[in-house]
Amino acid sequence: MPKAKLPRKSTNIDMTAMCDVAFLLLSFFILTTKFKPSETLAVQTPSSVASKIAPQKDVALVTIDKDGKVFVSFSEDAPTKEVLEALNTNRTLGLSDAELTALSKGPFFGVPISQLKSLASQPKDNWPKMNLPGIPVLDTINNEMVDWMRAIKTGFQGIKMNLLVKGDNASKYPAFKGVIDAFKKNDEMKFQMVTNPEGVPEGTELYKRNMSRNAAAETTEE
Amino acid sequence: MAEMDTSGGDKHKKGPGVKKSKKQSTRVDLTPMVDLGFLLITFFIFTTSMSQPTAMRLFLPKDTDKPEEQNKAKESGALTIMLAKNDVIYYYEGMLAPDGSNFKSTNFKGIRDIILTKKKSTDPKDFVVVIKPNKESTYKNTVDMLDEMTINDVKRYALVDIAEAEQMMIAATEGANPQ
Secondary structure, three states, rough: OOOHHHHHHHOOOOOOHHHHHHHHHHHHHHHHOOOOOOOOOOOOOOOEEOOOOOOOOOOOEEEEOOOOOEEEEOOOOOOHHHHHHHHHHOOOOOOHHHHHHHHOOOOEOOOOHHHHHHHHHHHOOHHHHHHHOOOOOOOOOOOOHHHHHHHHHHOOOOOOOOEEEEEEEOOOHHHHHHHHHHHHOOOOOOOEEEEEEEEOOOOOHHHHHHHHHHHHHHHHHH | OOOOOOOOOOOOOOOOOOOOOOOOOOOOHHHHHHHHHHHHHHHHHHHHOOOOOEEEEEEOOOOOHHHHHHOOOOOOHHHEEEEHHHEEEEEEEEEOOOOOOOOOEEEOOOOHHHHHHHHOOOOOOEEEEEEEEEOOOOOHHHHHHHHHHHHHOOOOOOEOOOOHHHHHHHHHHHOOOOO
């Protein structure tokens, strides 16, 4: 029986097409990646089993840094200027419209209310380097976070506000307590804490519940 | 594709003695480039999904000044957990005994079993965990503890200020066992 002579093929594969695909995907991922907005406040958040993604819209964020300093910041779509106007009226700070506009463009607010005026005169790019003292919250009688919260509530009127607290691992509890006390005083009972995602430990109740829920979902699908 | 004509130009200028250079293949090996491409793709895939922080919800109870409106936790079903410095946890069940006999300490590894044991041994209606972080405890401790409530499926828990007597007990214990 004559052997069928197979033509010897080259083992070189043309990589061009693969290369095209790879770089197409690469450019797609580069363009869609939204890098974390430059963190002006370095905060190491604790991890939790919470799986809900933190909201990004209409956010009022209270940051507690590792020294227990409290800062307030807003997402871009939030009515920052209205909040500042409300604060201006409530505390009769006498800030001019230009100063309010300058302040509302700032990345975050971390000074006692009385110092807002001098903060407004600083260019906002300098704020992160200025080592701001933070909003005083530890004093229960003069907790300025209460005023901030009242102003935030006024500013966010008619908008569903997402109140977030982002604390550093190392920050002490009293700062957090000062913040939640201010929330309570303004009847803001719901808030969310920003955390890093973490796996549910195996064998715990939540783990079992998630498992049974997954199993139930699978049986209904079938 | 991926080939370039570089052979042109020197066809006519061949003097004597100049060896005709072997026409080299202009195919470029694209394998390393593809490797690099996929490496970067993996990097971007991972970074996109990782940078999403999550949020845990917390509902605060309303502070009431009138004692009769306050939710009284049934003493037998209460587990009070105090968070102190260096990630130490102090806890007691029910009421704090005046002599401090039921005042015990543990850490974050041991607290889960304690919560579960207490949960099994009490009526679900009465079971309530009271979390009392003291001044020295960190925000991380508080979040970890609240997380522990979710993990162990504790329905009722409260974040309460620490009482003077409890603070003194912690101080006394810390003084006795310096770390």
